[in-house]
Amino acid sequence: xxxxxxxxxxxxxxxxxxxxxxxxxEFSGGYAVLGLFSLGNQDSYSAAVRTLRENAEGRGCALQxxxxxxxxxxxxxxPTTDRFVLVTCASALLHDAGGRAVFKDLRSASKGSVLFxxxxxxxxxxxAFPQDGVYxxxxxxxxxxxxxxxxxxxxxxxxxxxxxxxAYATPATIEVSEATxxxxxDEVVVIHYPTAEAGPAFxxxxxxxxxRIGAFNDEHISAYVYLGAVPAK
Numbered sequence: 001x002x003x004x005x006x007x008x009x010x011x012x013x014x015x016x017x018x019x020x021x022x023x024x025x026e027f028s029g030g031y032a033v034l035g036l037f038s039l040g041n042q043d044s045y046s047a048a049v050r051t052l053r054e055n056a057e058g059r060g061c062a063l064q065x066x067x068x069x070x071x072x073x074x075x076x077x078x079p080t081t082d083r084f085v086l087v088t089c090a091s092a093l094l095h096d097a098g099g100r101a102v103f104k105d106l107r108s109a110s111k112g113s114v115l116f117x118x119x120x121x122x123x124x125x126x127x128a129f130p131q132d133g134v135y136x137x138x139x140x141x142x143x144x145x146x147x148x149x150x151x152x153x154x155x156x157x158x159x160x161x162x163x164x165x166x167a168y169a170t171p172a173t174i175e176v177s178e179a180t181x182x183x184x185x186d187e188v189v190v191i192h193y194p195t196a197e198a199g200p201a202f203x204x205x206x207x208x209x210x211x212r213i214g215a216f217n218d219e220h221i222s223a224y225v226y227l228g229a230v231p232a233k
Contacts, residue, residue: 029119029120029121029122029123029172030088030089030090030119030120030123030172031088031089031090031091031092031093031117031118031119031120032086032087032088032089032117032118032120032172032174032190033085033086033087033088033089033093033094033103033115033116033117034084034085034086034115034116034117034137034174034188034190035084035085035086035087035103035106035113035114035115035116036069036078036079036081036083036084036113036114036115036116036227037081037082037083037084037085037106037107037110037112037113037114038079038080038081038082038083038110038111038112038113039082039083039110039111040109040110040111041109044109045083045106045109045110047105047109048105048106048108048109049063049066049085049106051105051106052085052087052102052103052105052106055101055102055105056087056089056102059089059093059099059102060089060090060091061087061088061089061090061093061102062087062088062089063085063086063087064086064087064088064128064129065085065086065129065130065131065135065231066083066084066085066086066231066232067083067084067135067229067230067231067232068082068083068084068229068230068232069081069082069083069084069227069228069229070228070229070230071227071228072225072226072227072228073225073226073228074139074223074224074225074226075223075224075225076139076140076141076185076223076224076225077223078114078139078182078225079112079114079181079182080112081112081113081114081227083110084135084137084227084229085106086129086190087102088120092117092177092178093117094115094117094178094179094180095117095178100115100180103115112181113180113181114179114180114181114182115178115179115180115181116139116174116176116178116179116182116184116185116188117174117176117177117178117179118174118175118176118177118178118187118188119174119175119177120172120173120174120175121172121173121175122170122172122173123171123172129171129190129192130169130171130192130194130231131231132194132231133192133193133194133195133196133198133231134192134193134195134196134198134199134228134229134230135190135191135192135193135228135229135230135231136189136191136192136193136199136226136227136228136229137188137189137190137191137226137227137229138188138189138191138224138225138226138227139185139187139188139224139225139227140185140186140187140188140189140221140223140224141185141186141221141222141223141224142186142220142221142222143219143220143221143222145219145220146220149220150219150220153216153219153220154216157209157212157213157216160209160212161206161209164202164205164206164209165201165202165205166193166198166199166201166202166205167198168191168192168193168198168199168202169191169192169193170189170190170191170192171190171191171192172190173187173188173189173190174187174188174189174190175187176188185223196230
């Protein structure tokens with residue numbers, strides 16, 4: 001079984017750069033789907049987003065935030081996308097055809113799509129996800145060579161980064177157990193900066209942390225990509 005790391009908050013420092021569940025399975029921290037899409041026709045896509053919102057509500061889920069992917073940095077061979085949606089639920093959604101059908105219109109309106117779903121961990125609060133600022137989605141696959149050391153390194157780096165100015169938040173981490181359009185990675189970390197300036201300011205002022213993050217990625221992560229994203233206005 002893949003090693004799952006709960007709360008990869010250090011990933012938030014870099015801004016530009018499982019188990020099957022039953023239909024009634026519920027998660028203490030909730031369930032989330034990150035959908036990534038390559039825009040086809042703008043009007044068709046916008047209509048499909050509205051349909052997605054309605055379909056999600058019909059399944060007891062919520063479209064938390066949607067918007068544009070503005071950059072990507074990393075070595076994970078994820079298909080190129082330029083739109084995203086983040087949907088949360090109380091129970092699994094992608095494990096059956098009915099759940100996947102929630103995204104049918106949106107996928108049809110896109111030239112390509114990827115869906116990552118799984119249990120949320122590290123949810124900081126139960127409120128709505130921010131509708132402004134900048135998001136970073138880190139999609140990662142881990143080496144699992146030394147899981148205990150990885151946890152220790154993560155804890156140390158996260159504690160150090162949290163003390164620095166231009167604080168970021170990690171609204172959730174998705175332990176990916178289901179995927180469509182791409183192989184199943186270990187996790188997706190959902191990261192949020194309150195402003196577009198916060199990420200660059202963090203990097204510029206904290207070269208020591210950046211070097212430690214690079215070393216962490218080299219040792220513990222076999223492939224990753226950071227996706228910079230902005231919510232739709």
